[in-house]
Amino acid sequence: MTAHTAGATARVESAAAPEQDYADYAAHGGIVRGALEWVTAHQDRFALPADVSDPRTDLNWSMKPLGELARLSTSITRTAHTVAEHLHDEEWRRLARHARGLLDFAWAEIAEGRVLLELARAEPHATYPLEIYSAFASAGLRDEEFEEFTGALVRTRAWAFTEQQPNRRLGVLAAEHHARLPSHDDPTEVLRRTWLGSLPEPWTFDVAAGYALTHTVFHLTDWGARPAGVPADLNRYLHHWLPCWLDTCLEDQQWDLTCELLAVGASLPAPYPPDRYRPVWRELAARRAADGSLHEVGPDTEGPDTEGRDDGPPDRFTHRYHSTLAVAFAAALTAAALTAAGVPAHGGRATAFQAGAHR
Amino acid sequence: MKNLSGAVCDLASEVVSVLRDGDHRAVISPNGQGPDAELGVAAVRVLGADVLLPSTLHRHPAAPGDLRLVREAVRTFPPGGDASASTEWSHWAMREALRRHDPTAAAPQLSGAAPDAAWLSRLSWQELTHQLAVLGALAVPPAVAGPSPVVAAAAPRTLDLARGFVRAVRRRDWLQAAGAGRWLAVLDSDTSPVPATLGLDAGLDFVLRMGGADPRVALHAHAARLLRAGAAG
Numbered sequence: 001m002t003a004h005t006a007g008a009t010a011r012v013e014s015a016a017a018p019e020q021d022y023a024d025y026a027a028h029g030g031i032v033r034g035a036l037e038w039v040t041a042h043q044d045r046f047a048l049p050a051d052v053s054d055p056r057t058d059l060n061w062s063m064k065p066l067g068e069l070a071r072l073s074t075s076i077t078r079t080a081h082t083v084a085e086h087l088h089d090e091e092w093r094r095l096a097r098h099a100r101g102l103l104d105f106a107w108a109e110i111a112e113g114r115v116l117l118e119l120a121r122a123e124p125h126a127t128y129p130l131e132i133y134s135a136f137a138s139a140g141l142r143d144e145e146f147e148e149f150t151g152a153l154v155r156t157r158a159w160a161f162t163e164q165q166p167n168r169r170l171g172v173l174a175a176e177h178h179a180r181l182p183s184h185d186d187p188t189e190v191l192r193r194t195w196l197g198s199l200p201e202p203w204t205f206d207v208a209a210g211y212a213l214t215h216t217v218f219h220l221t222d223w224g225a226r227p228a229g230v231p232a233d234l235n236r237y238l239h240h241w242l243p244c245w246l247d248t249c250l251e252d253q254q255w256d257l258t259c260e261l262l263a264v265g266a267s268l269p270a271p272y273p274p275d276r277y278r279p280v281w282r283e284l285a286a287r288r289a290a291d292g293s294l295h296e297v298g299p300d301t302e303g304p305d306t307e308g309r310d311d312g313p314p315d316r317f318t319h320r321y322h323s324t325l326a327v328a329f330a331a332a333l334t335a336a337a338l339t340a341a342g343v344p345a346h347g348g349r350a351t352a353f354q355a356g357a358h359r
Numbered sequence: 360m361k362n363l364s365g366a367v368c369d370l371a372s373e374v375v376s377v378l379r380d381g382d383h384r385a386v387i388s389p390n391g392q393g394p395d396a397e398l399g400v401a402a403v404r405v406l407g408a409d410v411l412l413p414s415t416l417h418r419h420p421a422a423p424g425d426l427r428l429v430r431e432a433v434r435t436f437p438p439g440g441d442a443s444a445s446t447e448w449s450h451w452a453m454r455e456a457l458r459r460h461d462p463t464a465a466a467p468q469l470s471g472a473a474p475d476a477a478w479l480s481r482l483s484w485q486e487l488t489h490q491l492a493v494l495g496a497l498a499v500p501p502a503v504a505g506p507s508p509v510v511a512a513a514a515p516r517t518l519d520l521a522r523g524f525v526r527a528v529r530r531r532d533w534l535q536a537a538g539a540g541r542w543l544a545v546l547d548s549d550t551s552p553v554p555a556t557l558g559l560d561a562g563l564d565f566v567l568r569m570g571g572a573d574p575r576v577a578l579h580a581h582a583a584r585l586l587r588a589g590a591a592g
Contacts, residue, residue: 201558203528203565240518240554244525247485251530 022281023274025083025338025345028331029091031285032076034292035328036098039069041291043102045317048109053118059128063119065321067132070106072325073099074139075223079332086339095332107136113143120146124153127162127172134175138222147179160184166193167212170219191220196234202241207257210245214260217267224267224333227340235269242272246280255287256296259326266333271340281334284327293324366395366402371574374406377413378581385422386410404432408452409496409578411460415503416585421460429453430461445493447474448509452497455505476508480516487516488523492538495579498545500586513542517551524562533570537579540566544586560587 020027039046046069051057076099084092110116113133120129130150136142153159154176164172169190176183191197196213205213217238220229230238242265249258262280265272288294296319373386387399387410403410410429414421433454438447451473482490491498497509513520520539527536540563547553563583570576 199556201561202556203525203558203562205525205529237556240556241522241525243484244522244529247526248529 020282020285022278022285022334023338023343025087025089025092025335025343027281027285028335028338029083029095031288031292031331032080032095032328032335033091033098034288035294035324035331036076036095036102038291038293038324039102039321039328040098042317042321043105045321046106046109048115052115053122055122059119061318063128063132066106066109067128067135068322068325070103070132071135071223072329073102073106074135075225076328076332077103077139078225079329079336083332083335083339087345089345092335099328099332103136103139103141107141110136112141113146117143117146117149120149120153125156125158125162127159127164127168127175130154130175130179130181131171134178137178137180138225147181150179151181154181154184165212166190166197167195167216167219170194170216174219174222187220191216191231196237199233199237202244205241205245205248207254210249210254210257210261214257214264217264221267224263224329224336227267227269227271230268232269238264238268239270239272243276246277250280250283253298255284255294256323256326258284259294259323259330263326263330263333266330266337271337274338277334281331288327289320293320294327295320296323363398363401363405366398367405368574370399370402370406370410371578374409374412375574375577375581378416378578378585381413381417383417383419386413386425387422387428400428400432400435403428404436404453406578407432407449407496408456408499409582411456412496412499412578412582414460415456415499416582418503426457426461429457433457444474444478445490448476448494449496452494452507455507459505473508476512479509479512484516484519484522485526487513487519488527488539489535491520491542492523492527492535495538495541498538498541498579498582500545510545514546514548515551517543517546517548517553520546521553521557521559524557524559528562528566531569533566533576534573534579536566537563537570537576537583541579541583541586544583560584563587 020030022028046066048062048066049057052059052062077096080092080096080099083089084096110132113136116129116133120126123129129146133143133146133150137147162172169185170187173183173185173187173190194212194216195209196216200209217230217234218224220234221227222229242261246258246261246265249261258280262272262277262284265277284294287300289300370387373388377384377386387403408415408429410425411421413419414425433450436450438450442450451471454471479487479490491509491513494509497507499507499510501507501510520542524536524539524543527533527539540559543553543557543559544563547559553559563580567577567580567584571580
């Protein structure tokens with residue numbers, strides 16, 4: 001656990017440093033680094049059990065964390081690379097390599113696609129193997145055999161009418177695209193069946209609606225890579241109402257959802273302005289543990305890791321692996337949004353943002 | 360002495376009742392005073408100009424008894440030198456309401472300059488919503504209540520107030536939500552529209568269902584609905 005210890009030291013030092021400006025690259029780079037170090041220190045907890053394709057294995061505690069690691073490390077790799085190129089900055093290059101290393105680890109865990117093919121053979125009409133595959137495919141990691149096998153199944157009527165929430169349906173459509181398969185539905189129509197796509201009364205927001213909303217935006221934008229995927233009415237709607245949702249999510253100590261909402265803000269065609277997100281980031285950054293990780297909700301009262309799966313969930317890892325990946329994802333996207341606004345490397349006050357900010 | 364918050368709720372219930380009926384009748388029953396007269400005046404001071412709201416919105420002359428009590432509240436509870444801005448403003452609103460409803464009764468305590476409203480424009484959307492909700496009795500259209508520096512200061516900030524409404528509903532702070540909703544009903548205009556996606560009418564209905572057991576919530580929510588329906592427009 002070398003990286004773990006190093007992360008803790010870095011945080012202790014930074015506690016005495018002057019307050020970070022969360023419209024600055026360095027502050028976000030620090031968050032990404034701390035989170036990735038924690039993930040690397042706990043990489044063994046993402047590893048798949050030998051019996052992953054046994055129907056009795058609970059995929060929620062095996063395939064799901066690994067799939068999320070693949071999804072978010074794909075996005076962090078690409079985003080950190082964008083920032084590194086903009087700033088010509090070695091630290092962001094290191095972060096991109098670090099995230100890419102995690103993605104490669106996940107790819108090795110699924111035996112370069114063969115595990116997903118086994119899962120698809122075990123449950124040929126389930127969409128999740130393809131959804132997980134798409135994270136790898138969008139990073140250029142492909143398995144022809146998997147694509148060929150799934151390609152036949154997506155042509156069935158049953159596949160087109162799989163009963164799923166509309167936001168997840170958007171994810172399946174995006175996955176078909178990444179796997180170079182024919183699309184079975186029109187994403188524009190599916191979007192209008194999602195909670196967000198209906199431009200709902202913003203006071204009806206709750207945690208479930210919040211996660212549906214964030215995933216709708218992630219699918220529309222390919223996890224932040226394509227802000228133009230957000231239609232103008234949704235962009236305007238989100239600028240109107242993100243401030244109240246962020247405010248109340250912070251108050252309710254919904255740290256994981258706060259990260260996802262910040263990631264949404266950074267994925268918009270006109271990114272959420274720094275003057276609004278600064279206090280949110282300040283609060284979120286302060287909620288991280290000394291080891292760079294972030295827990296999902298509520299006060300951080302959890303004890304040490306129980307180490308190993310046999311102790312059974314939930315333990316410290318299960319309550320923080322997702323939010324730790326999410327905080328790195330949101331911080332990297334926020335930094336990338338600064339580059340899109342042309343903010344320079346040092347002393348960058350994000351004036352360009354304010355000009356384009358939607359009130 | 361009965362407690363003040365109970366007396367305020369009783370009085371607010373009466374206002375709601377008259378507001379909803381639209382009848383031309385007094386808010387305060389003439390024989391409802393008696394031993395609790397002092398408490399009654401204090402309750403009038405708390406609700407402030409809203410005691411005359413049914414007359415204002417339905418454009419009826421105010422009942423003499425209501426006017427007398429409002430006048431007495433103005434006289435009995437003048438804002439002290441260290442009064443908060445909201446106390447000063449709610450006092451100002453009572454004075455203005457008296458001047459409108461009873462122009463003949465010019466009295467020294469009814470005169471005086473309007474307090475400062477510039478501070479409102481410096482508040483964050485959360486603070487603005489809180490302050491304006493406290494000043495809910497000032498949320499009356501200038502078309503019926505005359506010009507108001509608070510309405511003028513709040514007018515460009517419909518989006519901020521709409522955000523505050525959402526926040527208040529999320530926090531289940533029904534009184535603040537109803538107050539913010541009432542302000543939005545007053546301020547919605549072509550130059551500073553309330554975003555259509557807010558769903559203000561459904562929101563007011565929701566607030567009324569969730570928090571309307573509190574007559575102060577019901578007062579603001581019913582006032583807002585009346586305004587949305589075009590009363591006093």
